[in-house]
Amino acid sequence: MTEKPLLQTLRRMGPSRRPFWFMRQAGRYLPEYREVRAEAGDFLALCYNPKLAAEVTLQPWRRFGTDAVILFADILLVPDALGQKVAYVEGDGPRLEPLRDAAGVAKLQLEGLERRLAPVFETVAKIKAGVDEKTAVIGFAGAPWTVVAYMVEGGGSVQFAAPRLWAYRDPPAFQALIDVIAEATVRYLAAQVRAGAEVLQLFDTWAGLLAASQFRQYCVEPTRKIVRALKAEFPSLPIIGFPKGANAVLGDYARETGVDAISLDVQVPPAVAATLAPSVALQGNLDPLAVVAGGERMTGETGQILRAIPAARHVFNLGHGFLPETPPAHVEALAKMLREWKQGE
């Protein structure tokens, strides 16, 4: 039924062509994005504005002909909609009132979640209506550990010591928070699928900070539950996991969570990932800095990745999101290379 290359690859149906899209393909490096962003006001206002969020979602697809668009939103919309309000301070990232005890967990409001997140689902519907029949619509959420990391820390951090320490000191309260976010995530993602999302990605950006035992408990387990719940409702829905930094245990993650594909960060050599996780599709993993640099280094790194992963199980992407200083002309050159690439070159 489907002719979308991304869906063919994720279902391991042997695509006619290796699909590609780019993490953070909608963003500040595009002048047309900066215009819409200025019109919207602040970053969260843009996320909650279906017309403008759909517009910025579609901009890079129009420019570069990617095989997928990914919903423009933020992983912290979930805590925001649960009642832990999020603010974005320009140049300083997200700020939240830190949540650090069981009383804080009890205050989170699961009831009415879908109603408060309704603008996001409206964005998904608009995107779906805006793309052609070859383009897949990707929905996403942060994985519970990464969302909880921000909720407990109260913002960004190098080490996210506060959430990791709380997990050691009071495992039941911390687990309760993980469980609430896992449930909210299932409901949030299911509503995205009902609105038109055809693929989902779970971003576990800070997975690599977890000690081995915590990784199993707070990354693998909740991801497994989310995947199982979503697949029960949508059996053919492909789900991509991105356990950033957890490269020694990619195989366990793939086997135990049930994801269809793993998005690889820049650090893991694609051939190593292909061996560690033989049963899933792989997405990635060009260094976004190589695109800032452009030229032969960019095309050289890209060629190495294309040669290292068989086309039938590969979705070309970055290993992390585009940086604001990325020249759009470099992205155009990269997209051209990907469209024209013949396996064997």
Added chain:
Amino acid sequence: MTEKPLLQTLRRMGPSRRPFWFMRQAGRYLPEYREVRAEAGDFLALCYNPKLAAEVTLQPWRRFGTDAVILFADILLVPDALGQKVAYVEGDGPRLEPLRDAAGVAKLQLEGLERRLAPVFETVAKIKAGVDEKTAVIGFAGAPWTVVAYMVEGGGSVQFAAPRLWAYRDPPAFQALIDVIAEATVRYLAAQVRAGAEVLQLFDTWAGLLAASQFRQYCVEPTRKIVRALKAEFPSLPIIGFPKGANAVLGDYARETGVDAISLDVQVPPAVAATLAPSVALQGNLDPLAVVAGGERMTGETGQILRAIPAARHVFNLGHGFLPETPPAHVEALAKMLREWKQGE
């Protein structure tokens, strides 16, 4: 000849007992350290003061009976001694005037390096004179990539984008900087050994940020050269590598660099590391936050690690340095557990 458990393990001679020491075992969590630090003035002044640096090096050994002491110094003494002056801003980490072009590399002063770093070697000699016949003296340096990351960025950073981008844009100039630091590191470490260091550790704290091709070029290659140069002069000297975050490629790192042991970060499960890198000794990898938490979580995590790695190839340690909020009583309890542990428990 040697009866030091740490040296026996690193030489794979089957120790009578599993040795242990702790990264950042000398530091702010100890009240006696804070006293000496106040006396010294700023952090760098303490590093360059042999009497006081030797005193803080020995403090945790006296308290906890560790099997090793590690020189109290800083990985940025090398750029400081090469002429790129380093300042420590209280609560804000190191600051350097960023070095970002070939002219900056040309200004670095290798000549006279050992003279400018002489206080460090004097510290090593004092430490050696201060420990007993069962305790090993560890010298250390930052690995070239990590030192260069600070030199180019001008301080700490989450992503260290500046050095990674420079490496893509101007590989020859960046390689020249890596080469200068590698040479300085060999001279610095050789002088530490002549002063009494019996084991060396190379800290590559930011190895996990490098894309796969950069990892090979800027982490593995310079480490291999440093190890080869030092082993040529000191054939039986054990060297521990710590390529933090590079867990998918620990096996390549172990094989290609020639290190005798790998220090594991908190993320990699010890049993996975033992499989990936079967030929070397392993050091690590208790989460320092588990020591802040203390109690059953600390002893539980410790027990898991002790059961996962055979005693004959294991140096117990942390996966990262102690945090300032670590209660010394928890460290005492941990040291007691390690001394009393019987394999098979």
